[in-house]
Amino acid sequence: MNTSLLYQTPGYIIVSLLFVMMLLFNRIGFKIHQRQTAKNDESVSAGLGPVEGSLLGLLALLLSFTFGMSASRFDERRSVIVQEANDIGTAILRCDLYTDSDRKELREDFKLYVDARVAYYNAGNSKQKNSDAIKESEKQSGRIWNKVMMLSQDKENTLRSQQMIPAVNSMIDIVTTGQAARYATVPDSILWLLFVLILTASLIVGYSNSNKKINHVIVSGFALMTVLTVYLILDLDRPMRGIITTDASVQKIIELKNLFQNE
Template sequence: MTTTNPAHRCMLYANGTPTVVIALVLFLLMLAVHWAGLRLRLIRREQGPDADIKGGSTIEGSLLGLLALLLAFTFSMANERYDARRAVIIQEANAIGTAVLRADLYPDTTRQRFRADFRQYVEARIAYYTAGVDPDQIQAALKQSDQYSAAIWSRATELARQTPHVTPANLMIPALNDMIDVVTTRDATLVAQIPASILYVLMALCLVGSFIIGYMADKSDWMLAICFSAMTALAIYLIVDLDRPRQGLITTDAMHQKMLDLRAMFPEK
């Protein structure tokens, strides 16, 4: 059984610059370097025909092909992580639901105590998600969930030592172990983001590709440059947004509904 360390984890969820700002800055920079490529090409042409680059089209095609390959690779990486985050939320909801149902194997008094703690634990796990990128709220939610899971585990292990409760304990202990372990799994999927070095290289290739397109153009075609820059920046936006599970347009809210549905297991009296 493993538990989370709130002090260690709380700062790992806050993301920096908003995704839309990153995409907009990249778009403007791509237009700027495209203009720089056009200007440099014009200057070289003024120096004479010997200044022309031989095999420029081959270089341009190879560079853009490399950019397309890296874009596809990075998008696939971000999408896999997004799918993993969605799956682990369902896994946690199922694990909690199983543990709550197995509390019904105990006598009524013990069952009520278990359910009271489970109710608080579910609320703490819901608060963990709804905290967004606020480190203080995330830390508080993690601390609460650890406290309630520790209380539930302590009661279950104590009852396991008592002969009348051996059979329920044999079912409850594995369920609790899964419920607590999945917290670490979910935590790991949230912090498993695309390495910054890959994103930096990808953005650098975008800028170099835009420069090469401008440099190799026979004449200024700003409509083409704007379309290329906009679509590339949009692709980067989707990649970064997929990689940020707690902010942006692409979220796991639909899967988190399964955690909210657990409240139905604790009807109000």
């Protein structure tokens, strides 16, 4: 689990602070420009047009790059969850290949395994709940694997095992893939660079203001649109909390409980 301060801090707190800092840096830049204007020194600010344009272009590029990175990783997490649901469902259905007694035991273990996986996805950002759910998942998957391996020793189960073993193996492997995808977030260094660039752009925009007063509507609008984009990036990068979640994909795993309704 990502334990960095930036990742653990709620997104709304980050963007709220960023919004205030943007307004502050814009005002600082404006005040610096006013002081230079009072000294009849316009030589520096006059040549800042290309710098301002380049900086805002770079900011737009980095915002686009970071958004694309977070969106692609969000899509990957959703697809892995759906794939896990398919793998578990395939393994459950292949329990029907066995005799009634073995089938019943396997399906009971699978029912507990599905409950453990649902608990994992419902754990949110709680470290303790995540840890408990992972341990329970490993416990139940281990029982299933041992049971399938034991049944494979019987020659009568040769064809059954050839179908069941790959299914259980895929079911176990996809958990590792899912955990890796969940914690593959946008690197903190990129986000810090984005924040620094946003504040620098705010400073330059304020410095380049040639009016006698700050247009608070335009400045606030620019800051608001910027922090909303940042919030969307952070929200996509944190699938277990926030507004944008993977709940629709997790529902596919929850629906696996329907396979045990008559038991």
